[in-house]
Amino acid sequence: MTKFILHNVDTAPEGSKLLLEDSIKHFGMIPNLHAVMAESPQLLDAYQFMTDKVLKSSFNAEEVTVLWLTIDVEHGCHYCVPAHTAIAYQMQVKSELIQSLLKGKILKNPKLEVLRQLTLSVIRERGKVGKKTNR
Amino acid sequence: MTQFTLHSIESAPEESKALLADSLKTIGMIPNLHAVMAEAPGLLDGYKYMTSLVQKSSFNAEEVTVLWQTINVEHGCHYCVPAHTAIAHMMKVDTQLIDALRNAEPLKNPKLQALHEMILAIVRQRGQVKQEQVDSFFSAGYQKQQLLEIVLGVSHKIMSNYVNHMAETPLDEAFLPFAWEKPAQ
Numbered sequence: 568m569t570k571f572i573l574h575n576v577d578t579a580p581e582g583s584k585l586l587l588e589d590s591i592k593h594f595g596m597i598p599n600l601h602a603v604m605a606e607s608p609q610l611l612d613a614y615q616f617m618t619d620k621v622l623k624s625s626f627n628a629e630e631v632t633v634l635w636l637t638i639d640v641e642h643g644c645h646y647c648v649p650a651h652t653a654i655a656y657q658m659q660v661k662s663e664l665i666q667s668l669l670k671g672k673i674l675k676n677p678k679l680e681v682l683r684q685l686t687l688s689v690i691r692e693r694g695k696v697g698k699k700t701n702r
Numbered sequence: 703m704t705q706f707t708l709h710s711i712e713s714a715p716e717e718s719k720a721l722l723a724d725s726l727k728t729i730g731m732i733p734n735l736h737a738v739m740a741e742a743p744g745l746l747d748g749y750k751y752m753t754s755l756v757q758k759s760s761f762n763a764e765e766v767t768v769l770w771q772t773i774n775v776e777h778g779c780h781y782c783v784p785a786h787t788a789i790a791h792m793m794k795v796d797t798q799l800i801d802a803l804r805n806a807e808p809l810k811n812p813k814l815q816a817l818h819e820m821i822l823a824i825v826r827q828r829g830q831v832k833q834e835q836v837d838s839f840f841s842a843g844y845q846k847q848q849l850l851e852i853v854l855g856v857s858h859k860i861m862s863n864y865v866n867h868m869a870e871t872p873l874d875e876a877f878l879p880f881a882w883e884k885p886a887q
Contacts, residue, residue, distance in 0.1 A: 569836050571846060580847075607850035609755040613857065616751055620744035642828060693777060694864025697704050 582608030816842030
């Protein structure tokens, strides 16, 4: 395993200091993921920016949870699955939905299940969905 | 194939208008990729912002070209390979390097080849890379910052490569001279 530094505002590269301060403001702490990403200010910046974009997308809290947790579970991410479970509870998403996503089970709500299936297809087929033939 | 609208500033959703106006100003045209992405303002905004972050990373013009084109070629993106060929030529990158990347051939420069292999491992193994792969990347002279910046580049290109697969985005006239098909494996 590559040893990464868990950066704080003092140890982080100059370009990451403000970003980590922003994390503290939002989360009340520096999540270890941000602490690791801080080694590359551009990656941390992009990640925070994209988090905000997903939250402002047309998806509601349940749909965002389906999007994030489906990907986290599919990629087998030991860090993001717990983190997004916590986030989902904070967003008042129903426990039953969260638990189904954690187990990779079919979702009761057919619209959310369609979203889950398409999310999985996009990942597994690396975006090559909706094509009659492979290019 | 899903029919996507190639948005203009007029047809685009409200929040995409300024983003497309910015593309027009900085690129001199609205690339069809941006025109398609405009349907989701958050995606277009994210994509453009990440383009600027990759350009501000620690990678030089040759390395950024290796980063972008390795991913584009691996994903078989009919739109991004020509577009980034044009961009690489604008950045004065060596033609031999550009062609090797397009043809999925080994790179002559060993440091760039190590970068190329690390990128391929991250894409193919979805981030679950082996220690020896990371070790050989580091022994080529790279560090953890660059490992993370590959993740930035992969995230950035997934946005465009996947959208182009779904939309079968038509090539812009400017990129036609660099039309490309995935070489037979």
